[in-house]
Amino acid sequence: DAKTTQPTSMDCAEGRAANLPCNHSTISGNEYVYWYRQIHSQGPQYIIHGLKNNETNEMASLIITEDRKSSTLILPHATLRDTAVYYCIVTYSGGYQKVTFGIGTKLQVIP
């Protein structure tokens, strides 16, 4: 799996958009970008994934650059409940794939 690089921590004001960057310059053509988050001591939670097109679901949007070397997870209106560690993971899709978690980005939403 390709390696990812994320900032260690970020702050975001409540109600504002949270933009979490991820670099994955060694991503291969058939690897997907997945995002998970872990709210304090809870089980990790799947957020969104994408291959090359931008994706949106009820939780977030995922913007992937045209060269696919980086991506941004966007939480459009951050709430205090979005305070968590966010993990960007690059891996093949479908079937069986273990998730290899890094350190992630600790997002603190500030009132």
Next chain:
Amino acid sequence: EPEVTQTPSHQVTQMGQEVILRCVPISNHLYFYWYRQILGQKVEFLVSFYNNEISEKSEIFDDQFSVERPDGSNFTLKIRSTKLEDSAMYFCASSEGDRGYGEQFFGPGTRLTVL
């Protein structure tokens, strides 16, 4: 919305004892996983299970550990002769397999404390 459940939420045991952690994956999922997270550290993959056999296991998953799907709904992790360093949160996860895109759904975890 279907979810992965785990029992117990907290297990306290004496060093050297055996523990069984239980999970009920989402009903139509085909792949099952165990992860652990030592306090303050990363979430680590332990083992994956498909079609009643282990698909992959990490270096952590040695002979002390075993997994089983005893019936159509439960998925268990057995830890024999527990050690102090086995104290951690243990998360079960499941995924649809080839019918999905590989996203995994995690349970709330079991906190194992070895005294």
